[in-house]
Amino acid sequence: xxxxxxxxxxxxxxxxxxxxxxxxxxxxxxxxxxxxxxxxxxxxxxxxxxxxxxxxxxxxxx
Numbered sequence: 001x002x003x004x005x006x007x008x009x010x011x012x013x014x015x016x017x018x019x020x021x022x023x024x025x026x027x028x029x030x031x032x033x034x035x036x037x038x039x040x041x042x043x044x045x046x047x048x049x050x051x052x053x054x055x056x057x058x059x060x061x062x
Contacts, residue, residue, distance in 0.1 A: 027050075041057050
């Protein structure tokens, strides 16, 4: 779900919002992957949960 820019509050860093370009850029840099790599990881784990995606990408590198 897209961020509601009108609401000011704590950011939800537990989910990756692929429909928000600035979030995609952040997570691509954080995980050191391309946009396709990030989207593929989300599809592979079946969730946009940061911990699950990060664990998947870490395991894939080994």
